Amino acid sequence: MSQAKIFYTLTDEAPMLATHSFLPIVKAFTKPAAIEISVPDISLSGRILANFPEVLTEDQRIPDYLAELGQLATQPEANIIKLPNISASVPQLEEAIAELQAQGYQLPDYPAEPKNNEEKSINARYAKVLGSAVNPVLREGNSDRRAPKSVKDYAKANPHRMGTWTADSRTEVAHMTEGDFYGTETSVTAENAGKFRIVFYAQDGSEKVLKNYAPLQAGEIIDSSVMNISALKSFVETAMARAKSSDVLLSAHLKATMMKISDPIIFGAIVETYFKDVFEKYKDTFAGLDINPNFGLATLFEKISGNAQETEIKADIEKAIENGPRIAMVNSDQGITNFHVSSDIIVDASMAALVRGGGKMWNKDGKEEDTVCIIPDRTYAGFYDAIVQDMKKNGAIDPRTFGTVPNVGLMAQKAEEYGSHDKTFQITGSGTVKVEDENGNVLLQQNVQNGDIFRMCQVKDAPIQDWVKLAVNRARLSDTPAIFWLDKRRAHDAQMIKKVEKYLQDHDLTGLYIRIMDVKDAMLETLKRGREGKDTISVSGNVLRDYLTDMFPILELGTSAKMLSIVPLMNGGGLFETGAGGSAPKHIEQFIEEGYLRWDSLGEFLALQASLEHLAQTQDNSKAQILADALDAANAKFLQNDKSPARKLGGLDNRGSHFYLAMYWAEALASQTADTDLAATFKPVADAMKSNEQKINDELIAAQGKAQEIGGYYRPDTAKTYAAMRPSATLNTIVDGI
Template sequence: MSTTPDIVYTTVDEAPELASASLLPIVRRFALAAGISIDTKDISLAGRILAAFTDHPDDLAWLGDWVKTPEANVIKLPNISASVPQLDAAIKELQAQGFDIPDYPYDPQTDAEKAARAKYDTIKGSAVNPVLREGNSDRRAAPAVKKFAQNNPHRMGDWSSDSKTRVASMEDGDFFSNEASATLDGAATARIVLETANGETVLKDGVSYPAGTVVDATYMSADKLDAFLMDEIEKTKADGTLFSLHMKATMMKVSDPIIFGHAVKAWLKPVFDKHGAKLDELGVDPNGGLGALLAKVEGHDEIMADIEAVRAERPPMYMVNSDKGITNLHVPSDVIIDASMPALIRDGGKGWGADNGQHDTTCVIPDSSYAPVYDETIKFFKENGKLDPATAGTVQNIGLMAQKAEEYGSHPTTFEIPEAGTVKMVLEDGTVLHSHTVGKGDIWRAASARKAPIEDWVNLAIDRQRATGYRAIFWLDENRAHDRELIAYVKPILEAKGVADKFEIMAPREATRASLETITKGDSTIAITGNVLRDYLTDLFPILELATSAKMLSIVKLMQGGGLFETGAGGSAPKHVQQLVEQNHLRWDSLGEFCALAESFKFFGEARDNARARILGEAVETATQGILDHDRSPSRKVGEPDNRDSHYWFARYWAEALASQSDDTDLAAEFKPIAAALAENEDKIVSELAAAQGQPAEIGGYYHPDADKRAAVMRPSSTLNEIIG
């Protein structure tokens, strides 16, 4: 391991990390030809836990410093953004492996428990991305991927104009309706206080902002949330649809688990009303989900009977896994809105019920800030029918996310209010920047976006529009407090650059319809959005266009000159791991990784004036095209080619591209024997890979697998291994 690597591959979790055990040795061998060193840094959930409590190196902190340098070049695979149940499971696995780490303190009392809880709270949720994303996002489908999707359109569910599927959101009392926003004239430090009849409590002190920062504050009323949830449960029952809650308890790691807990309590309200004291005694935390609740009350027959009685009276629920009885409310991280809503829309507005059939669904998205995107999408397809992937254009995205822009619902400045009063954000000179009257249990949050990232975001959008000529839309609502502040930045920059006529500004609902109309005609558009919409739209449109968001090209141009290359989404990774363990078949598709790899090599070539790196990157693109043209992507079924087969073909196409290029004859000579060996041994390699399938695979752990066992499972072809070296 070099201390100053040329390229860093992240060590992550689940299926992407299993796939990396097969692909990374290939990448390292090819990179050697250009003198490029490839290091790994551990940002997995297990790695972050061990870094907090043992002498395991803190690789996330190292990367956080490195991405602020011009030399940074990171290939970032999808990692777990842990909910509390996932964090708890990882802790127990590590403890079973012999690591001396504390339990997760649900109700910390001692100083040691409070210290442990503070460390764990920095690990859960979207703890990695804000550290690494020191630049704004440029996400789009690579041309080869888009072309393949058009030539091989995926199945889309049929939409009916009389579909009962709908989106339900709060009309009052939510984050959208209570938002206040201001742009700071100068640098400032703020404290957040709660004033009550019993005095003042400092919720957070020393929150520093540079000049020009847009600072927001808002809250969600707990009482109005509860009333909304109860009302929607009854409406869903009357409609005869499935009840589903769509949140992001990973990215919104403080606010959304609380909202999720309100939904669990609303669903089982009679049970909580009758058995509240006993449930408290048993340590039930509704924020952890219905699954954890059922485990806590197992053996308490009266409570279980009352739960079953209530469930019988409720509308049917959207299921995560109907075969195993896992409902929408079982685990807060099981239903992630940016994956669940596009999948439901792709399937014609149908969700899976307990009967293992698909039904119209009530999609409950409590906060109305971005719910209109999904609401308008559903209305558009009811009116116009399903999208045709064979003829559809594409929606690219330029997303504001640098320096933790718009990190809504994250830990440091989000609070569940313990007592009714007034929350104030007070600057050091005594100015009250924001003030809200709140009730007990309300969820108050603050977020910010700094001037430099905002300006960089606008300029990145200008560059992208100039490069493509596409219709370009800023998804900003002048009726929303935060968006008005951003618009005040956007318009002067566009005017100063003389490109104001090339851009439109629309609220999310109107921008959604405009974008759908555009791609339905076969044209393309650029969605220029804030951080949350970046997250949502770069799943919504790719899932409609390509069937998956895992194949997206995601480039983060770091503000200090480096590059971060992300490899796609990991939302289905848990099911992939389960299949591997049971059947030794990994259906994870590394196509997004191939796309990121090409960009990383080309970026390195330009930044370091390394011609061979550029050739490697161009050859990766050729190999990726070969994977698509010859249908070498993994199959979902055991006994058919899987992820390891696709890596063999990728290595072969990559070697053949390098052997046949004429820009560097020495490089061609180096790879000709490798290409020949891979071709000549095709039958043997494919047979060795196929022989590994069909029986259970032992990897030594889910969150912290054994490296040797994982390598043995993921590199079962001795012939391929010998050729690669």
């Protein structure tokens, strides 16, 4: 039997910890099927080190695994399991660099505002690892994300707690009415292949090339839009007054990781507007300390520490909070506000939690309150406004009866990567930004003022065709209506609608319910159907895909980590994603403090099953199919017996859930009759695990309740982490003996 290979990515935080427990099981169980498990390091620290080989010693250097995987994703043999990774904000990047430097890696500091060519070069290299740096490289296909039937059935039988919505809830979504990306967006479809560049023509007659010539494909949709910074700050003042007069919390909800250039600036504008008096009073001091509001209060507090004016500044910040609307909290116990760090307020996670919680967020006393949600740009604010209004009118959904909302998402070949690429800029000066072809023809243009954010986006034609095909196939295979979430009043979506209508004609739609609806109407129709127990496939662009695949899973299942996420790569390979990682930071912090990991690895179990099935089908590996079928049975038993991590210390944690998955998997393999060799291999394994069940549980639980020393947060020591995540000698002996 020829050797097959699955690439199982090593990432960050809680998923990284879980990998150190689950991976030895995966390697042991797949070895009899001649499957090699390769573990490329695409963690934040790994990506940093891969970008600076010349400053590292020979034994410190690691390959650029992300680039290698990106190349692999274009090949038919690709089989990649992708776990959640850190989409780094600048504060996270700086923390990771500091940790690596302390571990002996001679990395340069991150120059946030480079002063010379050397610093500009260093800044550009670090920029490669900021924000959503991984996903655009690997996603050479569109997304098929859904809750498996076994997961959905379990959620209905064991519903999670939902907050109570009332008609008099004062929670609302505040958005701009002019000067935002939505209002300024222009879009065209390229008729011919060629090149484009982005140039800023200033009013003083100067010119600056923001992006030099890059390829443009025939049939490609391109957009440009601008966020007017003055209009943004004026809007924030209005939202503050609204929250103050309504006597509710004020909260900001952005996506400063994926939209790594635009949204941190928007976040900074919100912070600077709220603390306007503070920033004006200490303008010179803040300039001397290199304080940037885009990095939030956490960095501000760090930089004023020890300064002669520290006490005075903190007092004025407290005074501003007392006089302004109350700020929603990320962590009331630690005094961490919604304005501390931009990466703490990721809109897809924060708004889904708010909707599940009855429209509430936490105040400084740890009590729940209504809130005015600042989501400045109308492009997606309507998504959240529609669901808030529906909840006020109809109350919270009932997870016991609600239908399911799978998603088919457009994301192949960096489709709709707003803000996480090299086509977003904050403009210095006033003038015009033009997108020109190689012949000087103006494709798009925007008038801009000092401080405005300009962004451009591309969506190639082939991914759109593939997206439409995937949506039609999913609708037919599951006999489920599908709705394309596209807003005809939005310039980009108007171009998309033309293509969708064209490519739908390539398919037999007989008996299928497929519609194109504005975002608000699609939300209301999907909720209406869901409340009636009916399923609806959401077909959406890249950013909405993120929002949809957090919102509905969190409402339906209580978490987005239990979703099956398959990316059929356009050249025949498979990418299998393991759910969202929004809770990963809290879980690793708890593990380091008390040796208890609440992270649920069900997403990994589901992805592995799909990966094995894909491998069996593409490489004619019958043993891989048996492993996949047995794992499917194990997953069902895992859910039936509720072996996900418990909520409290002293119960089953992530490591215990891995043990039960392994035992159920071994039992299923031992009892199957299609392959006697596999059955004979796993019969003693299953027997040993069953007979030692209590002993293994005791060893795993005995490891809880004490602080863990793993040698780092971003780049922990491998041996220490394996020791912490594999504390049962009995289980290790069984697994390693396969």
